[in-house]
Amino acid sequence: MKKMILGCLGLALVLSSCVSQKKYADLEAKHKEAQDLLNSATVKLNSCLEDKASADARLKTLEEQNAFLKANNQELINNMGNLTTLTAKGADNLEKSLESLQEKDLTIRKLQDAVTRRDSVNLALVQSLKGVLGNLDDEDIEISVEKGVVFISISDKLLFRSGSYNVTDQAKQVLGKVAQVVNNKPDFEFMVEGHTDNVPYRSGVLLDNWDLSVKRATSVVRILQDDFSVDPARMTAAGRSYYIPLAGNDTAQNRAKNRRTRIVVLPKLDQFYNMIEEGMKDPNIR
Template sequence: MRVIVSLIALVTILSSCVSKKKLAEAENKYRETKAMLDNATMKLNICQDEKKALTQSYEQQLKTLQQTNEALINTQGDLTTLTQKGAENLEMTLESMKEKDLQIKTMRDAINRKDSVTLALVTSLKGAVGNMDDEDIQINVEKGVVFVSISDKLLFGSGQYQLTDRAKEVLGKVAKVIKAKPDFEFMVEGHTDNVPISKQCFEDNWDLSTKRATSVVRVLQNEYNVDPSRMVAAGRGQYVPLESNDDKLGRARNRRTKIIVLPKLDQFYNMIEQGMKKL
């Protein structure tokens, strides 16, 4: 019996380590995604500022050229030479403006493409789950990332990690959308309130949240054939609450499972990388 108990403890520790490692990898990927998007936005703003400066320079040069031409007519100077020089400067300014316009368009196309794909994913998810109470399931976008948050009363019984039949029905609809979007990966996060778990089969709330996330991933893989290489199961325990745990309503909102949908960087940010190389 002591040997069995020791083996169970060892498996639990190893599972926790693997889960934490996958969680860290997923969080690093999310930070890389956000940093790249922020950098692209910053570059876009710089291009727009440079275009504005070039436009002002163009207008000033045009005004100067007109004044020069008037002066040359009045003084009968070397009109041909000076006008040719002004025209060359103007042509160079216009060419520079065209280059900046092309760079700005490239950046906008990349960002618009990402936003369009994200919007299409949200629309598909909302259409798949149908009319459900906002308290049970919420689908939204935060900082360019799609989140599906499902309350624990829909997924699990109190203090349990086995999924209900209703939960499997909802996950089946989500799986249908996810399978049709192979360019996305996603992470399943379990969250709890701060009330200590009293059942002996769980070490703590962190253990409970991890087992719940793993249950969701297993159902998506085993019953709905979602590619396991696209999924990460993670437990966050009570450490990322939505609201205060001081009252019953706040604790209920904090008990949830979140599916975080992430685009694959090498596919969705190729256009942004190419645009940035031209800057």
């Protein structure tokens, strides 16, 4: 009986040992499977983390590019607005420039018309002088127009004796003809200039050629005023001495050319402006 009991106990221990080892083996297999799954999941997790990091980096780059493009787009929009403003201003400035050019062109045309009228008046004055003076020797009197101004140059031998400032009777006849023309042109002023050669003046009470040239100019002015009723307010007397010669003072012939009295006929400035204003009223030049 005792042996039977011991035998049963031994058999129970053997069976118990066999069951435990089988369970252990199953558990170990399951553990390995779980470990493999864990390792596989870890690998996948790391791969996902890397993909996420890559995606995050790409997202950041895209966000930066998007921000840059938005900024550029806004800048372009602003520039387009500025360009539109500039274009409008440019068009306005261009229009104003064209208007200014048209106004300047009109002014120039009006001035040219006024100058043409002045030249026409001067030409008529020259023709009148030549008509009344007749066939005087060209060496004694010369009429010319330079830069819109009429010059009447009368030789010294026709007006004065040598070293004198008293006007000769023959010269008074010539001055009377000049007065006839200038009296018919009340809108003109004129200046009488005395010119000498460079030979020093040493006779009489005058100091030098300056005095002589001025004295001769005032003598002519007085003749025009007293004998021929030319308005003295229209006349100016001036002496130029020998400083504006027509030729070199190296020969007697050249010195004779330099001894002269010149009458410079000038339109009054207000008359010239009146001609411009009249031109502006002319519909043909608008």
